Amino acid sequence: MHDIKLIRDNPQAFDQALINRGKSPLSSDLLAIDERRRQHLTRLQDAQARQNAASKEIGKAKATKDEAKAQSLMAEVAELKAFIQAGEAEERTIEAELEAALAGIPNVPEADVPVGRDEHDNVEIRKVGAPRSFNYAPKQHFELGEALGMMDFETATKVSGARFVFLKGKLARLERALAQFMLDLHTEEHGYTEVNPPFLVNTASAYGTGNLPKFADDLFGTYTSESFRAAFEKALEEHDTGTLPEGMTINVRVGQLIDRKWLIPTAEIPLTNIVREEILDEAKLPFRFTAWTPCFRSEAGSAGRDTRGMIRQHQFAKVEMVSVTTPEQSEAEHQRMTAAAEDVLTRLGLPFRTIVLCTGDMGFSSRKTYDIEVWLPGQDTYREISSCSNCGDFQARRMNARYRPAEGKGTRFVHTLNGSGVAVGRCLIAVMENYQNEDGSITVPEVLRPYMGGLEVISA
Incomplete structure (x- = not known):
């Protein structure tokens, strides 16, 4: 959510930020609603002041026994009261109109975010690890999983439909091991508090993070x-x-x-909404939460994309990180969070690169995003495995999440950040493809072996 006062003070900058995101300028439309609201409030304030003054004049008229004037003033007060009551209802209508208009507008990018139209304009900032050389054609994860008899898409389609999978045996355990490894790393070394959140949220929570109302078609709702x-x-x-x-x-x-309730598309929603409608003490910030959850997405608009395998599914597992901090610390927290996600891949020995998204490729609530892409030899390309975003006070304004500064008066909006630490299903894919052997078996990365009961190789 945007601060209408900031738009009023800097309409050209606001419009340019929207243009950079590939959107149409909107300040004139918003300011027209805002001006109508402010003029209406002035009329209400004038009417209230006149009502107060007339009420006092009634007493004076009665004291001088000027009954005609008293009756005239009483009639005026009655009209003013009716006008104010109707005006307050209209005020709520205009406020709702302005809020609805603001709710559909994406966050404003940071000044250092590269301007661009789409993923082709993203900028690589570092690359870690060299892709492994194979003396044979590396297989994709679904070829490996099906040959092992541990990845079953056909039965999942029968049971649930397209874009689902049954993981079985050692591959099921490997996915669980990855999630446990990530949670242990984030809680024991990166300072996050593990949370087991609800997988269903209410409309207010989905609105608070920016998933509603704009992205209702991307969610699964319940009744x-x-x-x-x-x-x-x-x-x-x-x-x-x-x-x-x-x-x-x-x-x-x-x-x-x-x-209505909503199945979470990411643990970002319940974790971030922990601070909704709260006033926090600055001394207790930052809050850092992490959670493993299943995630549910309708994949609206993804027809024909990644139809084979586990890359893009309606249900997948993810370890999420969420931070709540002060405006002064949010940039440092963003770097810290991104490094925590990268650490997962480094310890697993997976090649990856980190890119900063351009203005046209950023998510709705983000003002700056780093994507981490892992190397998949079966596809001979890098694919996104983590997205770490600084949302500034955008979500906090929607949630009314504030903090009380240690110095000074009043309250300020917190800054919220979220990032995958990392997508468990895609990490499973990356481990399978990067650690595959020519006979179709998969070597278990050393850091995961304690979680696998010491198993070193997954074979059919």
């Missing part, structure tokens, strides 16, 4: 039995067959069902 039954029966009435067509979903828009 109570009564609300779902009503929607289901309505859908049935519209089809002669008496059943829903294969693959049809019942889409109810945000806000129509007050009892």
